[in-house]
Amino acid sequence: MPERIAARARPPSFGCGLIPRSRVEEALASRDSARRPAVVSVTAPAGAGKTAALAQWAAGAVERSEYTAWLTLVPADNDPHVLADELCAVLGGMDARRAGSAPEDVVSAIAGAARRVAGHLFVVVDDVQQLHERAALDLLVHAGRFLPERVTLVLSGRFQSAIGLHRLHLDGTLVALDSGDLAFTHAEAREILAQHALTLESGDLDLLMTRTGGWAAGVRMAAVMLAGCDDIGARLAEFSGDTRTVADYLTDEILAALPEDVRSVLLATAHEEHFSVRCAEALSGQPDAGRMLDQLARRNCMVTRQEGPEPGFRYHPLMRSYLVAELVRQPYAVRAAIHARAVDWFIAEGAHLRALEHAATAGFTAARLSDMLAREGAGAVADGHAPALLAFIATLPAETVVLPGAVLAQAAAQLDCGDATAADVALERFAEDDASPTVRAIADSIRLQRALWSGAAFEVASPPPVPGSGSDGHGLIDAQRLLCQGWLLLIRGDLTRATAELERADAVARVAGAGRVALAALSALAMAAVAADTVVAMDRRSGAALEYARAKGLLDDPAAVTAHVVAAWVAYQRCEFGAAEERIAAAVRATGPGTPPALAGLTRGIRAVIELDGAERPYQAALELHEVVRTVDWSRMPLRATGYALLIQLRTALRVGELNWAAESVARVEQLVPGTMEAVLVHTGMQLQRGRHAAARARLDSALRDGAPGLTRRVPVDALVLAAALAADDGDAAGAHQAMTQALDKAMPDTLVRPFRDGGPAAARLLAEGLGRYGHRDGFAQLVLERLGRAGAGCTVLLTPRELELLVELPSMRTTEEIAGSLYVSVNTVKTHLRSIYRKLDVSSRRDAVASARGIGLLS
Numbered sequence: 001m002p003e004r005i006a007a008r009a010r011p012p013s014f015g016c017g018l019i020p021r022s023r024v025e026e027a028l029a030s031r032d033s034a035r036r037p038a039v040v041s042v043t044a045p046a047g048a049g050k051t052a053a054l055a056q057w058a059a060g061a062v063e064r065s066e067y068t069a070w071l072t073l074v075p076a077d078n079d080p081h082v083l084a085d086e087l088c089a090v091l092g093g094m095d096a097r098r099a100g101s102a103p104e105d106v107v108s109a110i111a112g113a114a115r116r117v118a119g120h121l122f123v124v125v126d127d128v129q130q131l132h133e134r135a136a137l138d139l140l141v142h143a144g145r146f147l148p149e150r151v152t153l154v155l156s157g158r159f160q161s162a163i164g165l166h167r168l169h170l171d172g173t174l175v176a177l178d179s180g181d182l183a184f185t186h187a188e189a190r191e192i193l194a195q196h197a198l199t200l201e202s203g204d205l206d207l208l209m210t211r212t213g214g215w216a217a218g219v220r221m222a223a224v225m226l227a228g229c230d231d232i233g234a235r236l237a238e239f240s241g242d243t244r245t246v247a248d249y250l251t252d253e254i255l256a257a258l259p260e261d262v263r264s265v266l267l268a269t270a271h272e273e274h275f276s277v278r279c280a281e282a283l284s285g286q287p288d289a290g291r292m293l294d295q296l297a298r299r300n301c302m303v304t305r306q307e308g309p310e311p312g313f314r315y316h317p318l319m320r321s322y323l324v325a326e327l328v329r330q331p332y333a334v335r336a337a338i339h340a341r342a343v344d345w346f347i348a349e350g351a352h353l354r355a356l357e358h359a360a361t362a363g364f365t366a367a368r369l370s371d372m373l374a375r376e377g378a379g380a381v382a383d384g385h386a387p388a389l390l391a392f393i394a395t396l397p398a399e400t401v402v403l404p405g406a407v408l409a410q411a412a413a414q415l416d417c418g419d420a421t422a423a424d425v426a427l428e429r430f431a432e433d434d435a436s437p438t439v440r441a442i443a444d445s446i447r448l449q450r451a452l453w454s455g456a457a458f459e460v461a462s463p464p465p466v467p468g469s470g471s472d473g474h475g476l477i478d479a480q481r482l483l484c485q486g487w488l489l490l491i492r493g494d495l496t497r498a499t500a501e502l503e504r505a506d507a508v509a510r511v512a513g514a515g516r517v518a519l520a521a522l523s524a525l526a527m528a529a530v531a532a533d534t535v536v537a538m539d540r541r542s543g544a545a546l547e548y549a550r551a552k553g554l555l556d557d558p559a560a561v562t563a564h565v566v567a568a569w570v571a572y573q574r575c576e577f578g579a580a581e582e583r584i585a586a587a588v589r590a591t592g593p594g595t596p597p598a599l600a601g602l603t604r605g606i607r608a609v610i611e612l613d614g615a616e617r618p619y620q621a622a623l624e625l626h627e628v629v630r631t632v633d634w635s636r637m638p639l640r641a642t643g644y645a646l647l648i649q650l651r652t653a654l655r656v657g658e659l660n661w662a663a664e665s666v667a668r669v670e671q672l673v674p675g676t677m678e679a680v681l682v683h684t685g686m687q688l689q690r691g692r693h694a695a696a697r698a699r700l701d702s703a704l705r706d707g708a709p710g711l712t713r714r715v716p717v718d719a720l721v722l723a724a725a726l727a728a729d730d731g732d733a734a735g736a737h738q739a740m741t742q743a744l745d746k747a748m749p750d751t752l753v754r755p756f757r758d759g760g761p762a763a764a765r766l767l768a769e770g771l772g773r774y775g776h777r778d779g780f781a782q783l784v785l786e787r788l789g790r791a792g793a794g795c796t797v798l799l800t801p802r803e804l805e806l807l808v809e810l811p812s813m814r815t816t817e818e819i820a821g822s823l824y825v826s827v828n829t830v831k832t833h834l835r836s837i838y839r840k841l842d843v844s845s846r847r848d849a850v851a852s853a854r855g856i857g858l859l860s
Contacts, residue, residue, distance in 0.1 A: 001860070008072040011068075027175050028154070039155075040174075053182060065119040080136045123152070130344045181298065191729070206232055211239060222236070225245070235488070241318040262286060270320060275314075278689055335361075339361050342362075350512075352380040356369075370400060378408075378412055390413045390414070393406060407431075417593050417594055427623040445480050445481045465698045485501050486501035486524055519563075523542075523559060533713050562585050565583075568587060569606060587607075608622070622658070639672070646682060649661065651758065721758075724743065729839065744784075778840055810837075
């Protein structure tokens with residue numbers, strides 16, 4: 001073998017301290033004589049440990065009954081004849097003194113070498129990045145495509161430019177390893193550190209792995225730096241790409257060879273964790289920045305290409321920290337120009353917080369930065385970055401933080417984080433006279449948000465109309481003001497104007513790219529449908545909001561809470577049990593610190609109502625609902641919501657036997673919604689609970705006959721279902737059927753199933769008995785029965801106190817006479833109560849009554 005290649009014809013010696021990397025060994029071991037010939041490609045940046053891993057693997061070849069031929073390439077190997085000569089020489093199949101070997105000779109040499117050995121032969125070609133001539137590259141591809149059995153060709157290098165490996169991939173003969181496969185794991189890094197007598201705490205090791213990304217050279221350099229150090233945590237915090245040894249390595253191995261225009265692109269994008277081609281072009285001013293970065297990524301120059309809807313790039317953490325430090329060393333004019341371009345770019349892209357960070361780094365004046373804080377801070381809060389905005393403001397000089405724009409940004413962020421007290425303090429510090437018209441408009445919007453957040457919408461003056469359409473660069477501000485005004489009008493009961501303002505808010509927010517504001521507007525429109533008491537509209541509006549949230553990845557965002565709650569309420573009214581539970585769980589999950597207390601309370605209340613629906617032991621959910629009701633400011637509640645909430649509270653209280661809670665509901669009904677059908681149902685419920693059946697029916701029939709107004713569309717259905725059950729109890733079959741038919745008529749347009757569910761087993765039985773006689777309503781009646789059939793526990797059955805006492809006795813083995821004695825009543829009284837229980841539970845035996853009561857939570 002010629003002396004010129006002797007040193008390159010064997011693996012380099014690394015001494016001791018190499019760490020086995022199983023990924024490499026597994027990739028090479030996966031190709032045995034029983035499988036097709038393979039080419040293994042190993043590509044990774046400088047310092048990744050490619051050669052070390054292969055050399056360590058090759059050192060154990062004899063023990064595995066394998067054979068290795070090794071060649072490390074140099075620039076001269078771009079001559080295909082020289083490359084062929086050297087490959088033939090290391091394979092031992094040619095006279096090394098004869099020059100001018102052809103590609104076919106390489107294939108023959110490989111075949112000859114394979115015949116001379118009994119085991120598997122691995123031909124390792126290292127530093128493949130040295131090749132750039134097409135003829136030399138084609139030689140390797142040709143050899144790889146015509147390998148004999150029991151031979152694997154291993155091609156290792158920083159990159160393999162234009163080598164045509166795609167052909168081998170299509171042939172199914174290629175196994176590729178990259179920097180991710182070669183990166184040290186936590187366990188392997190611990191072994192490297194142990195070689196330097198170092199043991200890191202898990203947090204410090206995580207930091208080391210984050211900084212190095214498992215890059216072998218980085219881990220080893222960090223170990224050397226930390227060896228013998230007293231304060232490992234502090235020293236590790238200093239480790240970065242600007243650490244002398246790391247910086248020298250990056251410069252020598254990667255950066256020194258790069259042209260000046262490429263280096264300028266790297267410096268211009270140094271501050272970005274990941275960035276698109278458009279961003280690189282804008283920040284660097286280089287129209288072909290994308291091509292440069294793509295080439296660096298292909299050459300494994302510590303730049304990674306990230307695929308996606310808009311492909312982008314990211315730097316290795318150590319490379320990025322080196323570039324950031326290098327940028328600081330550039331002249332001020334260079335740095336300022338880069339940051340100024342970044343500010344413009346990120347504002348245009350709606351990346352508000354990044355724009356502010358670049359503005360501060362660029363050295364904007366306090367006044368200029370303050371104005372930016374008002375505008376871009378509002379955008380950062382709208383994007384869900386309030387905590388990060390507060391952290392950023394905390395880094396600013398005192399003279400900036402006290403200016404009007406900075407004060408407003410703090411107020412908006414604190415309110416979004418749920419700290420209303422801190423927001424009030426900030427708003428009190430706002431100096432309106434020193435603010436621009438735009439900043440004053442933002443202040444008006446934040447004050448209105450504060451009033452809405454606290455439920456004080458009736459105490460604030462109506463703000464001026466918003467003339468903007470978002471086309472003047474103030475789209476986000478206009479959208480937020482429209483959203484606030486829409487909510488204000490909605491709370492004050494002006495549904496027509498509220499809907500118009502909220503629809504404008506949605507449109508302007510979409511133009512401005514403010515997804516969370518658009519979602520908040522769509523959610524508010526769903527609540528407007530609730531105010532309009534149209535279940536079909538509630539379903540449509542909440543569905544549109546949640547579909548938008550799903551498309552934007554905002555289903556768990558606080559802006560989606562209202563839509564989730566409305567969707568849960570629709571599902572509850574329609575007895576879609578799984579959907580109701582799913583949506584209310586999503587609402588709870590999305591609720592954040594900045595969720596207005598009224599909305600958070602509504603979410604808790606509806607969750608309790610839904611949990612009651614299927615609870616075998618309903619008391620805990622009833623208690624939760626009672627606690628929510630006790631915190632309600634009834635003077636600010638819309639009458640429609642008030643009446644129905646109190647009706648639900650009464651039914652819940654009676655279901656769990658809390659008569660004091662029920663009395664509270666009656667008192668509030670008389671005070672807040674007297675003369676309504678809701679009030680009639682509350683009083684009727686109390687009369688039935690006391691066993692005054694005749695009085696209850698007379699009162700209800702009178703209210704229906706006189707047309708007592710219902711505050712919601714659902715309540716007349718409740719009244720008719722109850723009227724049908726009471727008529728049936730009195731043997732009035734015709735009256736019962738007529739009332740049930742009228743109930744179906746009113747419930748069908750909105751698919752209201754809940755009133756029939758709340759009517760209990762008796763209502764379901766009556767509905768079933770009338771099937772075939774409801775005319776065009778029969779299909780809906782069948783749907784109702786199907787959903788009631790899927791219902792579990794939780795339907796409303798109102799038993800009197802005496803009936804509840806008797807019910808507790810039924811699971812025992814005691815006779816009727818024994819029960820009568822313990823309750824101090826006659827046997828006939830017990831029998832009368834027992835028949836009433838059977839009727840209300842729609843059963844015919846004591847055993848069935850116990851089973852039914854347990855099923856609906858009346859017995860444990």
